[in-house]
Amino acid sequence: MALSAQPRSGAPRAARRSCTSARPARCAPVRPPAAADPRHSAAPAATGEPSRAPAPWPQRVQLLASVPAPGDAAAALSAPPSPAASYSTYSSYEDGQVELDGPAETSLEAEAARLQRLLDALRAAGTTEARIALLDAHPCMVQLRASNSLSPLFAALAALPLEQQYAIKALPAIGQGHLLTLAPEDGDWSSPLRKLASSLVRVDTFYDSMGGLVGYQLKSLQLIAAGSGSPEAPTGSPQAPEGSPEAPGSAAGLPSGGEGSPEAPGEVTYHVPPALDLAGEAGRRVGARAAAAGILALPFMAEILPVGGAGDRLGLRDDVTGEALPAAMLPYTGRPMIELLLRDLQAREYLYWRLTGRQLTTPLAVMTSDAKGNHGRVRALLEREGWFGRDPGSFRLFRQPLVPVIASEDGRWLMTAPFKAMMKPGGHGAIWKLMRDEGVFDWLRASGREAALVRQVSNPMAGVDTTLLALAGTGYMQRRAFGFMSCERAVGAAEGMNVLQERRVWKGDGQGGGAWRYEYAITNVEYTEFERLGIADVPADGGGGQSAFPANTNILYVGLDAAAARVDAAVAAGGGEVLPGLIFNLKKKVNYRDALTGADRAVYAGRMECTMQNLADALTTPSDEPLPPAAPGARAGGDGLADALNNGGGGGGGLAARLDTFLVYNMRRKVTSSAKKRREPGSTRIAQTPDGSFYDLLRNGWQLLQRCGMRYVPEVGDVSSYLESGPGFLFLFHPALGPLWDVVAQKVRGGALMDGSELVLEVAEARLVDVTVDGSLLVAADCVMGHREQSEGQSEGQSGQARGQSGHHPAPAAAGLALPRDPEAEARPDAVRGGARAGGRLIYSTDCGRVHMMNVTVQNVGVDWHHPGNCYWRHQVQRHESCRVILHGRSEFEAYDCVISGDQTFEVPDGFRLVVTAGPRGRGLSRRLLPLVGDAPSWEWRYWMDEAGDVRLEFARNAALELFAAGGAGAPAPAADDDAVLDFMI
Template structure:
């Protein structure tokens, strides 16, 4: 029926009437590959993107009547059409992209003073009011501060550890590490971020080691071994899926068994030009395409049966979500506390947040208050607002008493209730299938144009979603009416706060030669890793050299290099029982690839490397217990 509708669409009909050769080829694609493939190509014309099909004139195989190039294009577009079915397929994708472009072009500053009945600065912004009196307001978020000396961090961490048998992990790995300059030394092909060498191993292995450390602590405390299932979202960008699969296979699935992993691939979507919204073409019947953004993860997980696997076969209730470029989230209690507060509180969603500089190009966590005038209902919950949306929503990024932003950073370290998020993903456009749709047109899209035979860079972007904004569909109604400051943190999605380098220090981009700016670079992340280790050891009575500044670190390296397997903790209170007192001299190196130790009074001036072949014990061929395989 949709194929007939696309054929009868006035724009598509006019296009194919002018281009009979293309019309014949598209019909032949339908006869060869089926109605869905034909629909995808007809939808291109219906979406006003006939120039993509016009490029067939430059395609030798198409000119000779061969269908290979048409079939390849149809195969890519068919997946877009199916995935965005709730939007209306390919046509709906393009319509939404054009609406986003128009909204960005007509953006105006909202006049938002303090709302009646609210203290100055307490009501921080508004999405505006509806004609019937409904409104949306944004407030500073309220949540548990894990850095506070009140014991909340350890209490919630213990709750998170108890919940481990019912927890899963979800890793959105993203695409190729273009900004990191990662290349295969033999072929020159770009490599995914997951393969970035960090502290002696890939970023992906680092995340799995953190998980194994929590499983090991559970085993030591409760005497039971558990293997947590891991769902990994990859993409087809520049061989990402293939490379990640090869990494896992070469590592023997990290000693956990192939059955404990589920890899699923996000779709590639058309990139539109910032000027007119036209799809960028890179060659004959070839489009510039990018991954659909990490926000597609929930619908994709639903479509691919990942939620059913986790809740059904694996018997899991909730999951922790970590991005591959942030190796720091496993420090101290952050992950365990996030899991504990979410699981014990039966929360649908949760955020781990941290301090943020005013004006930083980071999304923020906010408390969203919505009033529905038709029902007289107030709803609340923590959500995310991207920094590019501040002006549109009337959010003013101001400093607190300590000079930091009143809005803490969204780090994409998340807690999700699997059933709640699965329902949202299956709820269609109105229910959370495509949360937080945005389009960022400020970046240059670089590609090689096969037609002009030249490198091209044009402003553009693709329609993308933000995975954290599924929280917008998980807010909770307040049975007692409107809530005041200090009360809102108890409703719906929640947030926990911690010191920044205990939550995030990402390795997203390569530091330029001679540039001392370490923000979001592997160098800066490793420096934070060493600062965390130093803080942990000082708390155990170990004397250490003075930490070096960023400039000194770049010139001479760390004051001392210390790497300790996360299963020595992962809680610092545990690690400090295993290594205490003594001193580590400037320039010394300590590496402990073990999980059990009793080191008291070590004085190190040189290098001490301790490696176990089987760090957490040998594993059976099926995996289990968080082991690391024969080589450890």
């Protein structure tokens, strides 16, 4: 399928958007440009006619035109009030009034042209002092100074640093002087002014390449005007040739990675992208090979976590204080979302340690924000949890700036209190420039990292099975610049799609001739852009509900050198190119209390946003000839990773291997099921809600338990029954139990999970063979993956060498999959063992909690499925009875050939092993508590990787501690003389 994106002709022209509203007009009046100057749009004459009705609210829009050529800079700073200019009055401190002149009607296009001239003048001024002098001469600033009631404002303003003075004084010049005209109720002008200035300086600094605050407002107006159906280019600039980055048929964002610029009209075509397909049984072999490559790549990988989202649609509040909480704090399965992401990462590191004996500490770049105290809450969580046993220096927290929310009708910033604008995060696409500005790219590369995985905090599914490892392995093995993890997408779904973008551009030879060149990239197109770009969202098979194009999930692979180079180039180019995929959502209605009027209002408003995935737009691959297209719907397959990439599933002719970008495909619930919004009471619409995400988590659990060979696992149930009476079962486990499903399936074999039962395994080291759970079985270890150590100064490779590391005996692997091993096996220094909350660094080791159960039935009443307080996605449930196994420090629990009935708790102290068997004549239970002697555990799994890339496990007993010798697992051996054996009956 190939769809050409051509501008549509004959579309009706929408009415001009106006800056006029029921609210006071902005200062200062904008002088319309001369009619003879084709570079500028003419502002409509003030006629006194009623304001025109706003155009219908369109979808999210993308910037289509560049800024206009500079006009008369002086016109940006002064213009005589027009005869029809209206006056707007603001209530001020002590009954004073400040009247700001403003035109009766100013088009967004004319206002954008004025801002462009203002921006040119400020850039020409050079120094901060000179720019402040220009702003002081602005008519609005002159008016403000003339008001005696605002003298406290200027007294407080004079005490600010110059950069903050500039940010505040820019507000009247860009039409936002209303933020400064309302006095604080407590009479303190300094504190709120400093806070506003600080936030504005962050915006001004971040958007420096496009002109700071003035450039932010200018771009926002351009986006609003472009999306409103204006008949003119937003700024009156000459029409860019089709095929250039500014043309309607191409994506906005960073400059193309190809050579040169198009010198003649071109075109952009979108194809179904080639992909490495991991879905279904046919993709398991491909997934195993890709995951093996991902394990090899772990020492060279970093992780990037954009966690700064406000999560407004979740409506999350602190249970105690009632404060609004950001999305990162959502208590999914009983833990904050950000903790789940760290558990996934540590599970991959633990798998690497089990295979190689080397401990990795992956650098984490965490983008936060100030929305709902996000930055402070995330940092407080990390500190409270001892950085989850990681070196604090392995984290780099950096804040994305909050940006003002702008009314779509008139371009004014929403004001919620004196000196307070409503501000929200400006989209996760800010992450690339922030990483450059904050030195994060340099920090990661100095840590020896060459690439990174990116995942969002709202999607807990990304770490399932092979997903992240396969993405990392595919990208790193092929040295790709950028990659997407994708899945199936329903036709008409309100989510973006991944496409193969083909751009045909004319490359002149300087002598009147030239040739067509081609640029390719797998990238993302937002669903709101389909119609504008001429993309038909059609079924893959002509009649089904699955789209031909896969879904964008924002699970990304990024080559650090390639990304940093593109961001550097974009900053040098200036404008908005450094912010990929600029959009402005014109459809969203915002409810707020207007500080100027005291009234509750609902207005269409938004902010300029950018999307991190559209960095791929700049990472194009040039070609002299068009690449052969993949067959419609074709995805890579086969047994070999290299073959799959090179052959494109047989239909791509090597297409995938020639690109700098790539795509990996898997079934949806193993890739994404986000928790972004609250489910409405009584609704069965669970998509993108915590309820829906947990539903998919349990469906994954059902599939995994089937792979484990359980003879019976109940269905989760349909959505209605799930919401009304709960799921058919509960199954949760620590990701270090795998994280690969094939590893879990070697640790849990056979058995059954009966209707309405619950199985929770918060352990990494487990062996469950023929265990039947009819009720509730909860196993939790304080130390899941090792011990905590207070000593410092160990190197990364040495710190993983733990006492008792006898289980690392990998079988020979294929040369392409050989894993490096640490030649040293030094004894670990004295360690401080403790619970999961203990301080000190987490050292992956055999000093952890273990559970071994064979031929055991657990019977109890279990979960109270009718309790009104149950919240399953929080794993907040009431139980009538349960069997609890609590493992402290380095301890073990074993149970053989018995039935454990009723409400039971088995708590094993640090350094001990509890063995439970059937009592004499099969009545009751026999417990034997024995000390663990020496450093080695009584049993462990030995990991290795075979030639096919599969991780294999071998169960190994420590002969010195073998309790059940020739008599079989159920026959207790006599205690050794130095054993302290506690025998008793239940």
